[in-house]
Amino acid sequence: MIKEIEKQTGAAFKLKKGQKLKVIDPKGEQVSDMVLFNAEDTREKISSGKTLDFEESILITKGNFLWSNRGRKMMHILEDTNGRNDFLLAPCSPETFQIMYNNPEYHPSCFENLYTNLKPFGIEPDDVPTAFNIFMNVQFQPDGKLSVDPPLSKAGDYVLFEAQMDLLVALTACSAEDSNGGSFKPIHYELVE
């Protein structure tokens, strides 16, 4: 059964080892930030540093694993119809809009949508790690300069993950204008046995 994450919101749920998670961009050009925790001990969580290190690549897609801060495999990426994801940049947060967008007003953010959905599982805001940013199109130049470009994902593109341990998962439909081609859309996800 496909579930919908409404625009600028999030969700959190458990996933058993061996279960598969399909994250779908139903309308195209929409990012979904994902964080992972070991369901049995949430001090173990997804790590960008460990993943880029062990996968020896900035770009993480089909065939790659997502690793934890304890150097263990959390997810295997079985399929990726779009092929572009980001694992460099932190989830958009209130400071993102204050500092990068020069917007002092309240603005929904992936960080808020992650920690509010994770709160019932005992996760504090400070415990939210750098997310795996599905469909996010961050381009890098040889001099290291980064730009956040509109996602390349088309309606129906998806990434299929297989859990390598029992997991607590949080997902968002990203709230940052620049990351999503200027408009906010939902994200769909499905748990597949």
Add this chain to the structure above:
Amino acid sequence: MIKEIEKQTGAAFKLKKGQKLKVIDPKGEQVSDMVLFNAEDTREKISSGKTLDFEESILITKGNFLWSNRGRKMMHILEDTNGRNDFLLAPCSPETFQIMYNNPEYHPSCFENLYTNLKPFGIEPDDVPTAFNIFMNVQFQPDGKLSVDPPLSKAGDYVLFEAQMDLLVALTACSAEDSNGGSFKPIHYELVE
């Protein structure tokens, strides 16, 4: 007064806001992993994701700031005579040597040297974030592939940081063969008022 971190070891110490820290490669081709915590509340710590996001670059050097998971400035880089540092890869750990080096034996690691030196300050191993890897020469290709090359640093090269808040700092002399041109050397550091 210059202090020495012996090869394959580490150190931890406090730094007051406005104080400067000079990290020196005394012999050349030696990496030093650095992690930072807010001295008043160690749940706030250095964040690769926030730093790459707010500095809009993979390569962090003179003029850049190091940011926390709460989106606040922790350090300003005032000088960098070498100019190449890494903020992508996690500190070398027991799993690094098991998985990347296929070495099942005990091997000293930056991760161990960080958490053992941070233990007296109440920091647990799971709390150690991705480090700012001073002098580490990680090259990236347009397709995202990463390689760990010998450091470009020469004897006497240094990076000078200015604390933007009261900090708890941990530093290592890195223990990974590939990161240090195949030999292990000390790191020097100096607190400058």
